[in-house]
Amino acid sequence: MSEIIPIGPYHPLQEEPEFFRLHVEGERVIKMDIEIGYNHRGIEKLAESKSWDQVVFLVERICGICSTSHPAASINAMEDLGGIEAPERAQYIRTIVCELERIHSHLLWLGLAGHFIGYNTVWMWVWKYREIICDILDKMTGNRQSYAMFKVGGVRRDILDEDIPWFLKMLDKFKPALDLFKGAVMDDPVIHARTKGVGVLTTEQAKKYCVVGPTARPSGVAIDVRKDDPYFAYEWLDWDMVVLQEGDVFAKVACRILEMYESMKILEQCFKKMKPGIVDLHVKELPPGEGIGRAEAPRGEVYHYVRSDGSNFPVRYKVRAPSYMNIFSNEVAVLGEQVADAALILAAVDPCYCCTERIIAIDHDTNEEKKLSSSDLLRLSHEKTIRVKKELGIS
Amino acid sequence: MGIKLKALTKSPWVYHLSTGSCNNCDIEILDCLTPRYDLERFGIVLVGSPRHADALLVTGNMTMKCIPRAKEVYEQMPKPGVVIAIGTCALGHGVFDGSYVMPKTVDEVIPVDIYIPGCPPKPEGIIAGVAKLLAMLKQKA
Numbered sequence: 001m002s003e004i005i006p007i008g009p010y011h012p013l014q015e016e017p018e019f020f021r022l023h024v025e026g027e028r029v030i031k032m033d034i035e036i037g038y039n040h041r042g043i044e045k046l047a048e049s050k051s052w053d054q055v056v057f058l059v060e061r062i063c064g065i066c067s068t069s070h071p072a073a074s075i076n077a078m079e080d081l082g083g084i085e086a087p088e089r090a091q092y093i094r095t096i097v098c099e100l101e102r103i104h105s106h107l108l109w110l111g112l113a114g115h116f117i118g119y120n121t122v123w124m125w126v127w128k129y130r131e132i133i134c135d136i137l138d139k140m141t142g143n144r145q146s147y148a149m150f151k152v153g154g155v156r157r158d159i160l161d162e163d164i165p166w167f168l169k170m171l172d173k174f175k176p177a178l179d180l181f182k183g184a185v186m187d188d189p190v191i192h193a194r195t196k197g198v199g200v201l202t203t204e205q206a207k208k209y210c211v212v213g214p215t216a217r218p219s220g221v222a223i224d225v226r227k228d229d230p231y232f233a234y235e236w237l238d239w240d241m242v243v244l245q246e247g248d249v250f251a252k253v254a255c256r257i258l259e260m261y262e263s264m265k266i267l268e269q270c271f272k273k274m275k276p277g278i279v280d281l282h283v284k285e286l287p288p289g290e291g292i293g294r295a296e297a298p299r300g301e302v303y304h305y306v307r308s309d310g311s312n313f314p315v316r317y318k319v320r321a322p323s324y325m326n327i328f329s330n331e332v333a334v335l336g337e338q339v340a341d342a343a344l345i346l347a348a349v350d351p352c353y354c355c356t357e358r359i360i361a362i363d364h365d366t367n368e369e370k371k372l373s374s375s376d377l378l379r380l381s382h383e384k385t386i387r388v389k390k391e392l393g394i395s
Numbered sequence: 396m397g398i399k400l401k402a403l404t405k406s407p408w409v410y411h412l413s414t415g416s417c418n419n420c421d422i423e424i425l426d427c428l429t430p431r432y433d434l435e436r437f438g439i440v441l442v443g444s445p446r447h448a449d450a451l452l453v454t455g456n457m458t459m460k461c462i463p464r465a466k467e468v469y470e471q472m473p474k475p476g477v478v479i480a481i482g483t484c485a486l487g488h489g490v491f492d493g494s495y496v497m498p499k500t501v502d503e504v505i506p507v508d509i510y511i512p513g514c515p516p517k518p519e520g521i522i523a524g525v526a527k528l529l530a531m532l533k534q535k536a
């Protein structure tokens with residue numbers, strides 16, 4: 001079994017570095033404390049010193065993985081403030097970028113989830129196919145991440161019609177890969193054994209902790225901004241919200257995989273329905289007032305609030321990111337679970353679980369603190385996979 | 396120091412230190428290790444502890460909370476070791492310039508050997524930077 005883990009305590013699932021303290025009795029987790037705030041960069045305050053156009057670039061850098069959801073919520077808020085309606089073609093382009101980002105983010109998570117249970121092959125394969133999506137984004141926006149596509153009243157770049165066949169070809173190339181992942185996850189007995197019934201978040205708990213996105217939907221909470229409060233082109237398209245009932249880690253994996261299929265559906269429709277037209281209204285000024293914007297990031301609802309006094313800069317800017325609600329649900333999800341499963345459960349909501357800090361396990365009998373680094377947690381998790389494989393008679 | 400530096404150029408193990416980044420740089424670093432770019436064929440491996448590392452990859456603005464931690468990580472790294480600053484944030488503060496939680500840039504906290512600009516730099520850029528660094532070290536050794 002591989003002991004070398006090519007990934008440090010800092011890893012790309014982090015929206016906000018967090019610190020968890022697990023209380024364990026033997027192998028069981030009985031309590032957990034969470035502390036966040038390690039990646040505080042003062043963005044809300046900084047936004048007050050940036051012009052409206054610059055704010056979009058700033059919020060893009062709140063989180064690299066959701067680097068288009070934050071601008072989406074931001075321009076939604078600004079357009080709400082100014083009462084602006086972007087042109088139709090721009091709405092389709094925005095939707096396309098958002099959905100490509102969702103696929104790339106879910107793939108990223110799937111790969112790392114594979115890594116957590118000791119399936120590094122899954123990690124490598126998934127990330128290999130993620131490159132297709134990155135290539136599409138690269139050609140479309142000029143960058144693999146941080147696309148800088150959105151602006152108030154439109155988008156910065158048009159999608160060239162002669163490029164569309166190439167995009168569709170690449171998406172076709174991606175489809176078999178998606179089927180492959182679905183098969184790999186849905187049919188693998190080891191993955192079933194490791195994830196089914198593990199880290200269950202019930203519907204009541206999900207509601208109580210106000211979780212959003214792919215943490216809430218697998219627990220039977222039908223909440224999705226794209227359906228509840230449609231923005232961009234979502235209301236003109238035909239797609240389904242994925243809601244599952246079990247609430248365990250398996251449901252969270254399945255939900256994300258099924259969502260990628262929905263995203264593919266959306267993308268194909270967008271490319272088909274897009275009509276030629278202008279993509280930018282060249283908005284110069286925003287009036288005084290308030291505006292709110294919501295967007296469905298790959299991890300859940302992003303909420304932005306702006307207040308303007310009619311000048312060039314926002315007077316107040318407020319951001320609420322989905323992980324902020326989601327990570328606290330770990331408090332209940334890990335209760336009674338084995339330490340070996342903790343890494344997976346904490347990762348299942350798709351935040352970072354060990355960044356600046358390590359996890360401290362407090363043994364209740366002796367009350368001594370054992371420090372577990374991320375490599376220890378991964379080791380425990382990998383060992384459990386081997387155990388499960390032996391029990392199932394798979395080598 | 397000659398022989399030690401020479402050994403460093405053979406198969407540098409790297410540790411990734413994020414000091415308040417937006418994740419993009421971090422993803423691109425991991426991307427370098429996955430099949431398309433596959434840095435491991437050059438012997439470059441991402442390790443889980445700075446004690447095993449020959450090089451630190453630093454991404455992100457030094458936030459106040461990270462400064463003592465970054466120093467600690469740097470001290471844990473065996474010397475000679477190199478520090479590679481990746482991304483505009485690590486070079487200056489990039490878009491976050493003027494924030495109240497970032498009193499210092501990365502190179503004011505720990506000595507930096509090579510800077511790779513970009514927001515985020517493409518994997519090709521990161522690889523090119525590392526290759527240049529290796530060439531430089533070979534010359535010195």
Ligand code: SF4
Nearest residue numbers: 417419482483484514
């Ligand atoms: S340089 Fe850009 S991509 Fe890299 S961490 Fe900073 S904001 Fe993110």
